[in-house]
Amino acid sequence: DVKVTQSSRYLVKRTGEKVFLECVQDMDHENMFWYRQDPGLGLRLIYFSYDVKMKEKGDIPEGYSVSREKKERFSLILESASTNQTSMYLCASSKLAGGREEQFFGPGTRLTVL
């Protein structure tokens, strides 16, 4: 059974804190993605990675960075959290490059920045 796991389901942080969101997949997928989901805006792509140590900006990369040191793990970093980064964060992975391949999502991390 394919699985994408995220380190936390709920997280509360203070403005200015450095925040790490971890994502692990056990499907040996090449591609991993970070999205955020906000009411009325749907899912928006923050960053994605097609290979280890490789990263590409998505639609809204500002205020975020990522790290992919191992194939199965993709981390999203908020260098200095701000209240407008309060959101649901979803990690996904897919076997092949591009969006035609089904993406498998984790359960999400609801981040609140106070």
Add this chain to the structure above:
Amino acid sequence: DQQVKQNSPSLSVQEGRISILNCDYTNSMFDYFLWYKKYPAEGPTFLISISSIKDKNEDGRFTVFLNKSAKHLSLHIVPSQPGDSAVYFCAALFGNEKLTFGTGTRLTIIP
């Protein structure tokens, strides 16, 4: 600028009837479309897709229709079941680019 729009944030349908979820897009370059379904506290799961060379794709109770001239696609669920209550996202892409998701429609099936 929202290139993929789902204008109905919510929809309620009686169990056993047809559910129709709509999605409009503005980028005529999009050539592949997908629907994802999301339950609360879970990540989205892939439901069905369609290539722009087709106008219909069917999988069991789910059918997606594509009208390229109108830049419109719809998802039909027949018959609707209580387990279909979820948020549905349409998504689009062209070539091998990244997915662009719509804003989502919350479907509620009334028993």
